Amino acid sequence: MTIVVGLISSVGLVAVPSAGRAAGTSTFLCTGYTACKQAGYSDSGYSANNDTMYWRMYAGHNCTNYVAYRLVKSGLANERPWSGSGNATNWGVAMKDITDTTPMVGAVAWWRANTPGAGSSGHVAIVEQVVSATEIVISEDMWGGDFHWRRITADSDRWPAGFIHFNDRPLAAVTRPSIEGDPVVGETLTADTGRWAQSGATYAVQWYAGTKPIPGATSTTLEVTPELVDQALLVKVTATRTGYQPGTAKSTRSPAVRPGTLAVATQPSIAGTPRVGEVLTLGEASWSPTPSSTTVQWLADGRPIDGATGTSLELTPELVDQRITVEQTASAPGYTTSDLTTEPTAKVKPGRIVVGDPFALRGATRVGRTLTVQPGTTTPADADVAYQWTRDGKPIAGATASSYTLTADDVGHQVDVALDLSRRGYQDLGVPLTTPGPVTTTPVMTLSSRGTESGKVVVVLRVTAEGVRTATGKVQAWIGSHLVEGELTDGRVRLVITDLPPGKRTLHVAYAGTSVIEGGHVATAVVVPKPPKKRG
Incomplete structure (x- = not known):
């Protein structure tokens, strides 16, 4: 059995000093089977078996038989491991x-023969405790003597000549070591070293x-790393x-190490407006530990969008009315693959067509002239343009080209054009183009x-105009400083210029026009004849 230092020092037995060495000690701790047992010092059962010979040694109180008994009890065979004398020396x-x-x-x-305390046949005992390299506790039985702990x-001069290591007692675990924790990659396990029979190890x-x-x-801790997956x-x-x-002890084997789980530090998210033509951006997820790769x-x-594997996505027409999500996958050796999906966006709305350089109308608003739409620029650039010309806000049948020639039906009316810009996946955009006023016509004078x-000049002016049934408006006629004015009636006016001297003169006639008929001017030569001579 193991004797602790405290117990040894607490037993008050008389020390027997060694001869010639007052400084050294050889102290009997107990004497006799019964007394030693009562004092807490075991004979390991020898008192009940000392009538048996071990290793062919003499039975009874005998150092060699006691030690042989102890060695056999420790696991050695009951057969002396050498030939020759069995004397202790x-x-x-x-x-x-x-x-x-x-x-x-x-x-x-082991003591040689004729050394202090050994006798002529030498002496052997069992080392029960090693207090230090220079202090031991032994148990012994003696020929012609008694059982002791010492x-x-x-x-002291009682120190053994040597120590024979037949089957030294190793340190022994009372409870085996154990592993605490879950054998998963990324976790830390702790080793419990167990409980041992001998303290102070x-x-x-x-x-x-x-x-x-x-x-x-x-170390008593172990971080479970990826290369340990599937190993116990x-x-x-x-x-x-x-x-x-030295004593060794092993724990039971753990279950096989399982892959770890990547801890999600930040969830992925989508930023941007879900509308065709806009760009959505992924706010990427983050994990711990940092994965070796992400997709x-x-x-x-x-449903996966072909080729959409980057951190941004331009929304195209075919995505209208669909909700967009992103699946981000992370992987690392020794860890389970982690799949994260963002919250879905609202349904993708049609895009908006944007006009860059504006569309414009070119051409005069006069009957017979052609109005033409000058193209502008759009985003997207391939937007389709449809045209519809209108008269006073009402569509003109068949007038759906980019140009329109004004007819007599348009005179006096407002002629405009409405552009309809369209593209698949985008909202239609109407672009109105207006003319500065009603369509006019040119007079025929x-x-x-x-x-x-x-001394008079009689002037008759008739005015007609395409698209106008009857012309109206003011007219002036003049020759030099002689001016007369009138107004068309049923498209005609008669004016008379008087007090003109005879001769060839230039006649000017100006038509003021109306809001629909443009003004005009004509000039012509006219002769004022001389008056006839009076007869006698």
């Missing part, structure tokens, strides 16, 4: 290969994956303490004039 000689000067618990303390220091730890030690894994883990603890053979896939109503002998 011969033990260290016969077993010199396993004999040295280092005390170990469970080793055989404390010896190296500075130091412990070395080695982790194993399968049957192989994990390089550098000698085990921890081996080696206990060491002065005076004992992106944009989806419309849950028919003039007749004649001079009279009385």
Whole structure:
């Protein structure tokens, strides 16, 4: 059994000083089977078996038989491991290969013959405790004497000549080591070194994956890394303490290491307006640990969009009325692949056609002239343009080209054009183009004039205009400073210019026009004849 230092120091037995060494000690802690048992010092059952010979030694109170009994009980065969004398003095000689000067618990303390306390046949005992390299506690039985437990220091003359290491007692685990934690990549496991029968030991730890030690894994904690996936883990603890053979103990194997789970630090999100022609941008997810690779896939109503694997997506016409999501996938060795999907956008709305350089109308608003739409620019550039010319706001049948020639039916009316811009996936855009006013017509002026002998010029003006049934408006006629005015009636006016001297004159006639008929001017030569001579 193990005797702690406190118990040894608490037993008040008389020390027997060694001869010639007052400074050293060889202290009997107990004497006799019964007294030792009562004091807490075991004979390991020898008192009940001392009538049996072990290793062919003499039974009873006999150091060699007691030690042989203890060695057989520790697991050795009941057969002396050497030939020749069984006297104690011969033990260290016969077993010199396993004999040295280092005390170990469970080793055989050996004294040569005729040394202090050994007698003529030498002496052997069992080392029960190694307090230090220079202090031990032994149990012993003596030929012609009694059973003892004894404390010896190296500075006494009772110190053994050597120690025979037949089957030294190793440090023993009472409860085996264990692994605490979940064997998942990314987690940290902790090794419990177990409980050991001997206190004061130091412990070395080695982790194993399968049957192989994990390089550098000698701490009581182990971070589970990706290369350990599918391997069962085990921890081996080696206990060491002065005076004992090192003891080892292993934990049970853990379940196979499972892949870890990437922890989501930030969810993915979509920024932008869901409208054709706009660009949506992915706010990427983040994980811990950082994945080795990530992929992106944009989806419309849950279906992948071909080629849409970047961090932005330009919305095209075929996506109208569909909800957009993004699936971002992360992977890392030793971790389960992580798939994250954004919240869906609202349904994609049709785009808006934008006019850059404006459309314009070119041409005069006069009957017979052609009005033409000068193209502008649009985004998208391939928007279709449809035309509809209108008269006073009403469509003109068949007038759907980019140009329109004004007819008599248009005179006096407002003629405009409405443009309809369209493209698949975009809202139609109407662009109205207006003319500055009603369509006008050019007058046809028919003039007749004649001079009279009385100094008059008679002027007749007829005015017609395409698109106008009857022309109206004011007319002026003048020759030099002689001016007369009138107004068309049924498209005709007669004017007379008087007090004109005879001769060839230039007649001017000006038509003021109306809001529909443009004004006009004509000039012609007219002769005012001389008056006839009076007869005698």
